[in-house]
């Protein structure tokens with residue numbers, strides 16, 4: 001295929017879609033599937049068939065619509081009708097009211113603050129296209145950024161746009177993406193690799209999974225552009241085995257893109273070549289750490305190694321390698337389409353663009369959200385999230401999973417950006433956000449994450465391997481009201497040791513849940529010390 | 534050795550020293566009789582930076598860096614013996630002693646153990662952390678050697694010497710975190726290994742009493758790792 005044919009595919013697809021009067025979108029992402037979306041889709045299809053409407057109404061399985069707590073979700077276009085908590089037995093009623101007023105019991109207003117306060121860049125296609133058909137992606141402008149990048153821009157110009165956008169890595173640390181790309185582009189090795197980190201192991205996080213399941217081509221498009229910009233010809237997507245649907249859809253997307261010549265040798269007749277392979281992880285959180293991830297791709301045991309050398313200097317099989325997160329790559333197509341300046345206008349001075357969060361815990365609306373950087377935690381929790389259910393009282397919000405910390409009430413008006421969150425003693429992280437009400441015990445929260453870290457420690461370095469176990473033991477003791485103030489002092493000493501002396505990011509950040517709860521909720525720890533509780 | 538190697542000047546503990554640009558801080562420190570504690574490091578094996586005992590402070594950097602893998606840089610100012618570092622080192626050793634069952638008095642390597650010697654040198658008098666007392670096996674299936682997991686500190690010297698020097702790769706690590714363990718071949722008794730050449734290199738690079746020759750009693754197992762620098766030197770000479 002040559003790029004011009006993308007236009008034909010787009011036209012043909014739009015033409016085919018226009019033959020239908022309406023499209024029924026049924027969420028086919030993990031959350032809704034778990035609450036029975038498959039059966040709903042089947043029942044709706046059956047109903048369309050038996051009423052003879054199948055010629056006029058197209059059924060589409062789409063990616064996550066966001067409001068996971070109210071699934072299975074169904075949306076009807078172009079009527080802009082959203083139905084929540086649909087059951088298979090509702091199919092008759094839903095099909096019967098097509099084009100009319102939807103059943104009251106199911107209707108969900110689409111102008112809720114949950115939807116209105118969001119800004120969708122990465123998630124722009126979620127819930128709108130069938131992730132298993134490349135034609136649908138192309139019909140909403142997919143691969144036009146690749147077309148533009150490869151035919152109208154030099155590699156350096158692609159990097160320049162990414163630099164201009166101010167995009168920072170969404171995998172947690174917030175490293176400037178454009179800088180990383182330019183570092184790889186300067187390496188002279190004839191073989192270079194681009195890696196998409198889809199290991200997403202933080203408990204409670206499902207952002208990357210949703211993007212891969214709902215819009216996989218977008219990630220491929222970002223990766224191919226990265227390959228072109230940096231001179232890498234091979235890409236790997238490292239996905240955890242616990243995401244079988246994401247793996248299936250990625251493999252399908254790779255097959256479809258290769259068939260159209262968007263991947264492989266001489267992409268669409270240009271001199272650019274880029275191939276992508278999926279590598280499946282074996283369920284170790286530490287394999288999200290970049291040096292462990294590379295060891296795992298090489299087929300070795302996934303343990304981190306000291307840096308330098310950094311991956312862009314010496315990575316997979318000693319070759320320069322650049323690792324970016326799923327969401328980072330997913331930001332690239334709109335940056336190239338609209339220009340870096342466009343993204344740079346969203347967000348705060350040092351944190352540009354949007355961030356996807358998986359909102360969960362004690363909040364009315366749980367699900368997948370995308371917000372502009374700079375929004376406050378209060379707006380996220382009380383407007384988008386709808387506040388605490390059953391009139392409960394807010395206590396803390398945890399961000400950044402096992403590497404992050406808890407923010408109390410007093411931090412709610414701080415804008416969400418990398419620096420502000422770090423001042424509060426937590427991190428942006430990859431986007432996990434767990435809301436807690438006043439029934440939560442902060443010692444238990446810290447204990448939960450330390451339990452996670454001690455099990456996920458790879459065991460290579462002593463401070464993390466043994467330190468996390470000792471810390472967890474002390475937290476057990478505190479929770480059981482058996483600890484003394486010496487134990488608390490020992491816990492704090494260990495926090496400092498593990499943080500400062502561990503080899504990789506896992507150990508270096510494992511104490512954060514303890515340090516942050518001690519900082520904001522120290523009295524809770526003190527009340528547990530023996531003789532006081 | 535390439536002839537174009539540059540020479541760098543740096544400062545370690547206030548002393549001006551010179552170094553080849555491909556040297557690590559640890560190498561230069563040792564050349565100048567500046568002692569930095571190490572456990573996982575062994576000259577002749579690939580460095581892993583795992584034990585964290587060799588961490589040093591570098592002026593201008595908030596991070597502590599492992600001397601065994603950190604390359605020298607022009608004008609670097611390194612401190613190897615600050616109060617903070619000593620306290621971290623003692624705590625790391627304490628954690629190690631608390632992890633498994635290190636009972637020196639009945640250990641075959643008592644008096645010849647690198648961990649014991651380090652503890653003495655760092656002035657470790659007691660262990661603050663609660664002992665874990667895990668239940669761990671002793672593998673006595675090999676006719677010449679034994680492996681006591683109670684004494685193993687997971688430094689992976691045995692794994693590396695076997696893979697890198699002997700070329701047999703009998704040993705590897707299985708499991709995660711505190712449950713990580715050194716295994717033989719596909720996690721089987723040493724005596725049933727089909728790859729082990731019974732060369733004994735692993736025994737002699739092991740810093741503790743974890744790997745030992747059979748027939749030795751408490752305090753009788755002294756280690757002779759001197760073969761290693763000799764072998765690496767001869768190999769390098771042979772390769773040139």
Ligand SMILES: Cc1cc2nc3c(=O)[nH]c(=O)nc-3n(C[C@H](O)[C@H](O)[C@H](O)COP(=O)(O)O)c2cc1C
Pocket residue numbers: 168169170171172173174175177197198199200201202285286287288289290291323324325326328430504505506
């Ligand atoms: C223990 C640990 C786990 C990590 N897990 C992930 C992960 O699941 N996904 C991810 O993108 N980055 C993860 N990271 C961060 C990566 O090491 C790396 O910084 C990131 O993928 C770089 O991409 P970015 O620049 O686009 O953020 C992890 C880091 C550590 C230390």
Ligand code: SF4
Pocket residue numbers: 286303304456457458459460461462464465502503504505506507508
């Ligand atoms: S910090 Fe933890 S996970 Fe990282 S190398 Fe050390 S033991 Fe492994």
Ligand code: FES
Pocket residue numbers: 570571572573574581582583584585586587588599600601602
């Ligand atoms: S000797 Fe440097 S980390 Fe062990």
